[in-house]
Amino acid sequence: MHGGGGVDRVFAALGDAGRRSLVEAVAERGSATATELAAELPVTRQAVAKQLGALADAGLLHATRAGRETRYEVTPEPLEGAVAWMVSVGAAWDERLASLRRSLAAGRRQA
């Protein structure tokens, strides 16, 4: 499982609607370069390249050099780490609340 810091970075990176739509656009194509995406989106190539770089830093995209361009693919692991955080924290609370219920019932019997 990924650490909490990694999950934070993933969600910070995805907190921006423009970056989310870029991840979706890359996912739809399988892989894409900033030039390809800028041709279809109402933003400059420069802006797309910057956002793709931020997403790659957060671990959401994997970058490979292709000639003069950088080609990006979606890496699913960070999002799986975020989901794993939710599942493990949820499971911890299920256990704690079951113990709390028992503790309260025991306290009532002693009273």
Next chain:
Amino acid sequence: MQVEREIVVPESPDEVWEALTEPERLEEWFATEAELDARPGGEGVFRWGNGEERRAVVREAEEPERLVLDWDDGGETAIELAETDGGTRIHVVESSPEFATALGLRALACTAAAA
């Protein structure tokens, strides 16, 4: 992103509040070792059998209704108690402020977790 849980117990909010705030009671359900000064600004230290230790500061403590802890790792736990017919509804929300900007992803994450 956050995790929410809710249970209803037959005890009164006052009884539940004791279990949430008294260290010896917290050791029965929350952690192996617990220290907590359940006043705003008070500190909490919790240790578990696996060596894990978490530290928190009490942000809100409104007896017997609402307890909010700020964890040193940036997370937050808010526990709310509401009196019901013959018992108490306990509502827990654990979240991390860094995730707050990505609340739109909650649905996505929930869907993926359920899949």
